[in-house]
Amino acid sequence: MADFTCTTPLLLYPSLVLVLFFYSVNHHYRFLPSSDNIGDPSLCSDDSDNLGALRSPEALIYSSFRFPFRTNSSCRRRRGDDDLPSSNNSEKVRWEALERVEGGLAMARAAILTKAAFSRNSSYGSESLIGSVYLNPFTFHQSHREMERKFKIWAYREGDGPLFHKAPVNDIYAIEGQFMDEIETGKSPFAAKHPDEATVFYIPVGIVNIIRFVYRPYTNYARDRLQNIVKDYISVISQRYPYWNRSLGADHFLVSCHDWAPDVTAADPEFYRLFIRVLCNANASEGFVSMRDVSLPEINIPRGQLGSPHAGEPPENRKILAFFAGGPHGKVRQILFQRWKDKDRDVRVHDYLPKGQNYTKLMDQTKFCLCPSGYEVASPRIVESLYSGCIPVIIADSYVLPFSDVLDWKKFSVHIPIPKIPEIKKILEGIPEGEYLRMQRRVLQVQRHFVLNRPSKPFDMLRMVMHSIWLRRLNVRVPILQ
Template sequence: MIGQKKKRGVEGVEEDLAQARAAINEAIRMRRHGREDRFIPRGSIYRNSYAFHQSHIEMVKRFKVWTYREGEQPLVHAGPFKDIYAIEGQFIAEMESETNPFMASHPDEAHTFFIPISVANIVDFVYMPITNYSRDQLQNVVSDYISVVANKYPYWNRSNGADHFMVSCHDWGPDVSSGNPQFFKNFIRVLCNANTSESFQPGRDVPMPQFYGPAHRLASPNYGQPPNNRPILAFFAGGAHGEIREMLLDHWKGKDNEVIVHEYLPKGQNYTKLMGQSKFCLCPSGFEVASPRVVEAIYAGCIPVIISNNYVLPLSDVFDWSQFSVSVSVDKIPEIKTILQAIPDWKYLKMQKRVRGLLRHFLLDRPSRPFDVIHMILHSVWLRRLNFKLPT
């Protein structure tokens, strides 16, 4: 009805989400893409392009996030902007930016609540130099912060944390809640280290892509060669971090002129150039499951070869990774060349084209833009919020 006031509080938030669910279900039923975007997601890289497109439209139109303002830097409201945990700091900064369109003006209008804690900064400022690997101090910092906001506001307690989330790319990210699993049983953890053997729960938690920052290093993903100018079958260069990489280096380091594997790149060779000249880029887990090589491969137009156990791949609630990557189990490392050579040219060309089409979703823009990686991470949180209702 014209002039009808929008409902406030839980009732208004849930009504908003109900309208979004209805629009998404209608798009799925009618197999119809939304009409409110210049970009239309199509193709097999998406699990359901109709659902994703309408969901993204609804998110941009409706989604509001309240970022708690309690606490001081560096443990909260700040994070790393460079090296392998860069996405953690970039995401926190984006959420706290005055230009963030998802910022709620009042917590009563928020669909979700962001805990702006940086695990990477806690490790750097509380543990360094690391002499004690106990996670107690990390867990205490997170629990104390949430206790402060839970005592000050009603929002954590009314949902038991189910509409609250945090972001961490540090290896220790999964451990923030293990000290008090009952308290954190509904809490959404957005993690690079999306390891199901370390308590990651795909239906609740969000697998996040890992970047090697700073952002300007990623600004020009144009070094990949066309598919007919990639003489290297497969490429990897990296340290012997963990058992999987040790196995890879043991079987392939310096032993083949088509599967090129280095522990240390020879002097004078360029890492990104070699990725851009390779058909397949090997992405083995290190000490933990995630690796920035997955994103680097996408930037290079190189098909990622995932060598890992228990790894939930980034943004996999939207993307069908089987359409543009190859998964090799750890016990098949000696057979990598045979596996990759068995992929026919027509299939490789299709997969490589899909990798190129995937790039827009892994661009790290500041400020963020629709369909880039920060929007995609938020979209995964949005999906989880759509999956439950607060009592009204």
């Protein structure tokens, strides 16, 4: 028999270190329940209102990516078969399925937090963060990997087109329809085969089509018809299925790029308090909550195309300092036009381009592309800038940028407050050449996250949108009821 006297310690000691490390991380973050917490009435309400804990923000557990707030009141308890509803076997199966989903999410949290601890304690980790476009590349890539394995979306089947299950896949609101089509074609690996296996639930309402078919002719812009259609749909699915009621909508979401989309929840903010809104109009001053809502990138997709980055000019051939061309709608653009329209050879601002000039080619020749908000904060020019290898200059206060829970926008964009619009040239000329070159390289690095593929691919735009939704779901623990 072989002698394991010398090899055993080599195997045992690293394993012991990993066990102690995992115990220490779990003790600090409590991503898995301990025996001390099981049955603790301070964690789960035992009164008639079993969802009471979810009615306060303390029931939400926020991830280590962007949201440092955390609480121990997870309302997740271990149960034996005797604790599950015995009067209805289907309910028992459903609660068992939810426990499996929550168990998978707990394992994902553990893996992500372990990777986060590694990056904090590793000299290699700190070196790799220098110059990165990510807030933390370790946690992001681990989270994306966990999402690819565990994330499942159930799209409710109720409703008929064009108000439900249909949305534009081209032009300015295209991302709304592209996401809907990706999930509802049945080809996506993230589409759940049964609602009991779902991680999140998709409300497939077409906001753009509601406004197009219900409001025309536009004689009344009151939002009540839009609000009633969505509320009635949720009323139907909440009566037919238990999923909305058991989480109060915390694992449900809608996706829309229309300017009116945030108003869907305005009529009853308490009802929608935990509901995930995936919006292009991500304005923090108008009720967008980054710990719950998702900022959706706005992209203008020509018919028959998906849009993708192109080479553009190398940095040494980009002779234009700053460029913008677009309509004068919105206060921010009016301020921009008043100061810069057709007044400077280096800061080129136009409403309509002169004949013979090409919009995309001008962006390809520009160092900094101005991205002012219009009537709302979002603008497709941010994605257009990235596609052209041009550093986006964000001129929009209170705009929560897409994927900002994982991307460090300061590394590849410039933000100019609205009051400093007259100082645009001074600010941009004050950026050292070396810093510009680093930022421009990061623009090229981040492009892949804004490419739209069908079907979607890892780390592309649709997967990044899913990852943002995944993070919000990862932050919430749905209670297992008695």
